[in-house]
Amino acid sequence: xxxxxxxxxxxxxxxxxxxxxxxxxxxxxxxxxxxxxxxxxxxxxxxxxxxxxxxxxxxxxxxxxxxxxxxxxxxxxxxxxxxxxxxxxxxxxxxxxxxxxxxxxxxxxxxxxxxxxxxxxxxxxxxxxxxxxxxxxxxxxxxxxxxxxxxxxxxxxxxxxxxxxxxxxxxxxxxxxxxxxxxxxxxxxxxxxxxxxxxxxxxxxxxxxxxxxxxxxxxxxxxxxxxxxxxxxxxxxxxxxxxxxxxxxxxxxxxxxxxxxxxxxxxxxxxxxxxxxxxxxxxxxxxxxxxxxxxxxxxxxxxxxxxxxxxxxxxxxxxxxxxxxxxxxxxxxxxxxxxxxxxxxxxxxxxxxxxxxxxxxxxxxxxxxxxxxxxxxxxxxxxxxxxxxxxxxxxxxxxxxxxxxxxxxxxxxxxxxxxxxxxxxxxxxxxxxxxxxxxxxxxxxxxxxxxxxxxxxxxxxxxxxxxxxxxxxxxxxxxxxxxxxxxxxxxxxxxxxxxxxxxxxxxxxxxxxxxxxxxxxxxxxxxxxxxxxxxxxxxxxxxxxxxxxxxxxxxxxxxxxxxxxxxxxxxxxxxxxxxxxxxxxxxxxxxxxxxxxxxxxxxxxxxxxxxxxxxxxxxxxxxxxxxxxxxxxxxxxxxxxxxxxxxxxxx
Ligand code: ADP
Numbered sequence: 001x002x003x004x005x006x007x008x009x010x011x012x013x014x015x016x017x018x019x020x021x022x023x024x025x026x027x028x029x030x031x032x033x034x035x036x037x038x039x040x041x042x043x044x045x046x047x048x049x050x051x052x053x054x055x056x057x058x059x060x061x062x063x064x065x066x067x068x069x070x071x072x073x074x075x076x077x078x079x080x081x082x083x084x085x086x087x088x089x090x091x092x093x094x095x096x097x098x099x100x101x102x103x104x105x106x107x108x109x110x111x112x113x114x115x116x117x118x119x120x121x122x123x124x125x126x127x128x129x130x131x132x133x134x135x136x137x138x139x140x141x142x143x144x145x146x147x148x149x150x151x152x153x154x155x156x157x158x159x160x161x162x163x164x165x166x167x168x169x170x171x172x173x174x175x176x177x178x179x180x181x182x183x184x185x186x187x188x189x190x191x192x193x194x195x196x197x198x199x200x201x202x203x204x205x206x207x208x209x210x211x212x213x214x215x216x217x218x219x220x221x222x223x224x225x226x227x228x229x230x231x232x233x234x235x236x237x238x239x240x241x242x243x244x245x246x247x248x249x250x251x252x253x254x255x256x257x258x259x260x261x262x263x264x265x266x267x268x269x270x271x272x273x274x275x276x277x278x279x280x281x282x283x284x285x286x287x288x289x290x291x292x293x294x295x296x297x298x299x300x301x302x303x304x305x306x307x308x309x310x311x312x313x314x315x316x317x318x319x320x321x322x323x324x325x326x327x328x329x330x331x332x333x334x335x336x337x338x339x340x341x342x343x344x345x346x347x348x349x350x351x352x353x354x355x356x357x358x359x360x361x362x363x364x365x366x367x368x369x370x371x372x373x374x375x376x377x378x379x380x381x382x383x384x385x386x387x388x389x390x391x392x393x394x395x396x397x398x399x400x401x402x403x404x405x406x407x408x409x410x411x412x413x414x415x416x417x418x419x420x421x422x423x424x425x426x427x428x429x430x431x432x433x434x435x436x437x438x439x440x441x442x443x444x445x446x447x448x449x450x451x452x453x454x455x456x457x458x459x460x461x462x463x464x465x466x467x468x469x470x471x472x473x474x475x476x477x478x479x480x481x482x483x484x485x486x487x488x489x490x491x492x493x494x495x496x497x498x499x500x501x502x503x504x505x506x507x508x509x510x511x512x513x514x515x516x517x518x519x520x521x522x523x524x525x526x527x528x529x530x531x532x533x534x535x536x537x538x539x540x541x542x543x544x545x546x547x548x549x550x551x552x553x554x555x556x557x558x559x560x561x562x563x564x565x566x567x568x569x570x571x572x573x574x575x576x577x578x579x580x581x582x583x584x585x586x587x588x589x590x591x592x593x594x595x596x597x598x599x600x601x602x603x604x605x606x607x608x609x610x611x612x613x614x615x616x617x618x619x620x621x622x623x624x625x626x627x628x629x630x631x632x633x634x635x636x637x638x639x640x641x642x643x644x645x646x647x648x649x650x651x
Contacts, residue, residue, distance in 0.1 A: 012036070015122065022126045029110060029123030033084045035062070042127065047099040067096045069103075080110075087112050087120055093130070105134035161243075161256040165217035167192045174260060179232035202228035202236045209241070220245050220253055226267075229260060237264035287392075294376075294389040298350035299325045307393075312365030335361035335369055341514050344559075346376070353378050353386055359396070359510045370397040371511075400511075407508050410536060411543075436474040443467035495530040496538070498574050498636070502565055505542040516550050517558035523566040529638035531574055533617055538636075541610045541621075545578040545632050548606065551599065552582035552630060573619075573638040577631055584625040591623060610634075 016037050019026035025042035029035050034055050043050050046067040056062055065073050076094050083090035090110040095103045110125035148169055151158050157174035161167045170182045178200050185195040193213070201209050205227035216223035223243040228236040243258030284291050285305045292303035300318070308314050311333045318328050330343050338360035349356035356376040361369045376391040447464030450457045506513075506520055513520055546563065553561045560581055568575040590596045592611050597604030607621075614621040614634050621634040 007036075018124070022124075025106070025127040025129070027110075027125040027127070029080075029084070029125055031084070031112075031120045031122070033081050036122065038064075045098055045104070045129075046096055064096075068094065069097070076108075083110065083112075084123070090123075090125070093134075104129060104131040106130065157260040157262070159243075159258045159260070161193070161258070163245075163253045163255065165193055165213060165256065167196055168255075176232060177260065177262065178230050180230070200230045202230075204228070213243070216243060216245075217256070220247075223258065226263070237262060238267040239263065290372075290393045290395075292391040294326070294350070294391065296350075296386045296388070298347060298389070300329055301388075310364060310395075311362070333362050335363070337361070337515055341517060342374075345519070349376060349378075350389070356391075358514075359400070359507075360514065362393070370395050371400045372396065403508065404511075411540070433475045436471040439471040440468050440475070443471065493532050493534050495532050496535045497528060498531060498538070498567055498576060499524045499528050501535060501539055502542065502567060502576065505539055505546065506565070508539075509543065509546055513546075513550065513563070516554070516561070518550055518553065518561040518563055521562060521564045523564060525567045525569050528567050528569055528574055531636045531638050533636060537613045538617075541613055541634065542576070542578070544606045544610050548632070549578060549580035549582060549630070553580055556582060569638075570635065573635050575633055575635045577633045579626060579629060579631040581629045583629070584627075585623055585630045588623050588625065592621070607632075 015028050019028050019037050019039050022039070025045065026039040027035060027042060028037040038048060038050070042048070046064065048064045048067050062077060065077075068076060072094055076092060079092045080090060089112075090108065092109075093105065093107050095105055098104055106127040107130045108125060108127040110123045112120040113122050113124055115121050151160060151169060151171045154171060155173055157177045158171040159167055159174055160169040167182065167185065170178075170180065175181045180196070180199055182192075184199070185192045187195055194210075197206050197210050197213075209225060209227050212223055212225045215221070222245075223241065225241050227239055227241060229239040229241075231237045240261045240263045241258065242261070243256050245253040246255040246257060248254050281304075287304065287306070290304065290307035290310055292307060293301050295301050303315070313329075313332050317332065318325055323331075326346065327343060330339050330346075334342050342358060342360050345358055346356055348354075355378070357374070359371060359373050362372045364370050372393045373396045374391060374393040376389055378386045379388040379390060381387050443464045447461045447468065450461040450464060502522065502524060506522065542565075546565075549563050562581050564577075564579045566577040566579070568577070585591060586598060587596075592607050593604075594608040595604040596608075607623075611621045614636075617636055619634055619636040621632070623630065623632045625631075
C-alpha cells in the first residue's frame with residue numbers, strides 16, 4: 001500500500017480515530033514517507049495545513065516544513081526518511097514552531113505496522129510535548145556550564161566531583177599544574193577517581209590520599225591532606241589538598257569541590273631549615289663545651305647533651321618547677337654561695353644586652369663542685385633586636401687550682417722575701433750604725449768630762465764635739481747607703497702590658513670578689529704603652545689595692561659593691577686607678593705610713609710596701625677620695641724608661 005487510494009475507507013477512518021486517541025500528538029505515516037494524517041491537536045499546536053494524504057511538493061518537501069527551523073527540518077526529515085527506508089523505529093527530539101510563534105520541544109516516535117506477510121502498511125507516530133522538561137534541563141545545563149566556566153576562571157587549582165566522589169571537572173589551573181585534563185581520565189573500565197590518583201599522586205602517598213578521600217566521601221566530612229602531586233614538568237611537588245561537600249537544602253551532598261594548593265616551596269624551605277637546625281644541634285652537641293641557649297627574656301630554651309651529662313640535670317628536672325626556668329636551673333647546679341651573684345649578673349646582661357662572663361662553682365653529676373667559666377653572647381636580628389642568647393661554659397677547675405696554688409706560693413715567697421729583707425736591713429743597720437754610735441757616745445762622754453774640769457778644757461771639748469759630729473754623719477751615711485742598697489737590689493724586670501697584669505689579677509681574685517659580692521668593671525685603655533717592670537711586684541701592688549677596696553666595702557649593701565679598675569695612657573707613662581664604692585679614706589695623708597691601720601687585725605704595712613715598690617720603679621702611688629668612695633692610683637714610666645739595674649751600673 002503506497003497510496004491512500006489503495007486503502008479501504010473503513011480502515012482509513014479507524015486509523016484516523018486511533019491517531020486521535022493516542023496520548024499525545026498522534027499521526028499516521030505511509031510506507032512511502034508521505035503522511036496520512038496529523039491529529040487535530042498537532043494541527044492546532046502548529047497550524048500546519050490539514051489535507052488528506054499529505055504529499056511532498058515538487059521540491060520533495062513536506063507540508064510541515066514551515067513549522068520547524070531550516071536545519072531542524074533537514075535533521076527531522078532525514079531521520080524520518082531513514083526510518084522509512086530502513087523500516088526501523090523512529091525516535092527523535094526536535095523543536096517545532098507553535099502558532100503563536102514560540103518554539104516547543106517535542107519527542108517524536110513512530111513504529112512501522114506490517115501485514116501478515118511482514119510488509120509495512122503504515123506508521124503509527126506520536127509526538128509528545130517535552131518542552132517543560134527540556135527547558136528545565138537546558139537551564140541546569142547552562143548553569144552547570146556557567147559554573148564550569150567560573151571554576152576555570154579561578155586561578156587556583158580546583159576540581160569538582162559528583163556526590164559519589166567521581167571527578168567531573170578539573171579546572172584550567174589544575175590541568176596546567178598537573179598536565180592532566182579530565183578527558184585523560186576517560187578509561188571506561190576504571191573509575192575516574194582511581195585513574196586520577198594513579199596518574200597524579202606520588203606512589204608513596206596514593207594510598208593515604210585515597211583512604212582520606214574515601215573517608216570524606218563516605219562520611220561527608222571535609223578532606224584535608226598534604227601529599228606529593230605530579231607537576232606538568234614531571235616532578236612531584238608538595239600540595240595541601242582540601243575538599244568540601246556542597247549540600248542541597250535538605251543537606252544531601254550534591255557535589256564535592258576541592259583545591260590543590262601548591263606548598264612545595266614552603267615544605268622544601270621548612271625541610272631545609274629543619275635539616276640545618278638538626279645539623280647545628282649535632283654540632284652543638286659535639287662541641288667540647290657545655291652549651292645552652294636562652295630566649296630574649298632570659299629563659300633557657302635549650303642545653304646540649306654534654307651539659308646534661310656533665311651536670312646530671314635534665315630538662316624534665318628543670319621544667320617541673322614553678323619558679324622561672326633560669327632561677328631553677330641556677331638553684332639546681334650552681335654553688336649556693338655563687339647563686340645570687342650568677343643570677344644577678346646574668347639578668348643584668350639580659351637587660352643591657354652586654355656579653356656575660358663569670359667564674360663560679362657548679363656541681364658535677366658526681367656531686368663535686370668545680371670551678372667553671374661561663375660566657376654568654378646575644379644573637380641579634382638585622383634590626384638589632386636580640387633573638388637568642390648563646391651560652392658556653394668550660395670547666396676551668398684544674399687550671400684555676402694550678403693558678404691559685406701558684407699565686408699562694410708566690411705570695412708566701414714575696415712575704416718571706418720581704419721579711420728577710422727587713423731582717424737583713426735591720427741587722428745591717430744595727431751593725432753598721434752601732435760602731436759610729438758607740439764612738440758618738442764615747443766622744444760625748446769625753447766632751448762632758450772636758451767641760452766638767454776646772455777650769456774646763458774648751459779646746460778638748462770642741463774636739464770631742466767634732467768627733468760626735470763626724471761619727472753621727474758616718475751613721476747617717478750608713479743608713480743612706482743601706483737604703484740605697486735596698487732600693488737597688490736586683491729586680492727581674494721585663495717589658496709588660498699592664499692591661500694583661502690587671503686582667504690576671506682580676507682572674508686570680510675572681511673567687512674572692514664573687515664571694516664578697518663585688519662586681520668588677522675593667523676599663524682598659526687599648527694599645528697601652530709597654531712598661532718595664534717586675535710583673536710579680538706590680539701584681540702584688542694591685543692585689544693589695546683590690547683587697548683594701550674589698551675590705552673597705554665589707555660593711556655596705558652588696559648590690560652597690562663595685563670596683564672599677566682603669567688603665568690610662570699619659571704623656572710619659574701609664575696610670576692605673578683602682579676605684580671603689582666604699583666609705584672613702586679617713587686619713588689620706590697617713591695611710592702610706594708604715595704601721596698605719598684602722599683595722600682591728602691590720603698590719604698597716606700594705607700601702608707602705610706598695611709605695612716602696614712603686615718608688616723602686618721610678619713610679620708614684622697616691623690616694624684620693626672621689627665622693628663616692630676611694631681611688632688609689634699609681635703611675636709607671638713607659639716602654640724605654642731606664643732599666644734601674646743598667647742605670648745603676650752606669651752611674
Ligand atoms: P692594712 O690594710 O693592713 O691596714 P694598708 O697599708 O693596706 O694596711 O692600709 C692602711 C689603711 O688605709 C687602712 O687601714 C685603711 O684605713 C686605709 N685604706 C686603704 N685603702 C682604703 C680604701 N680603699 N678605702 C678606705 N680606706 C682605705
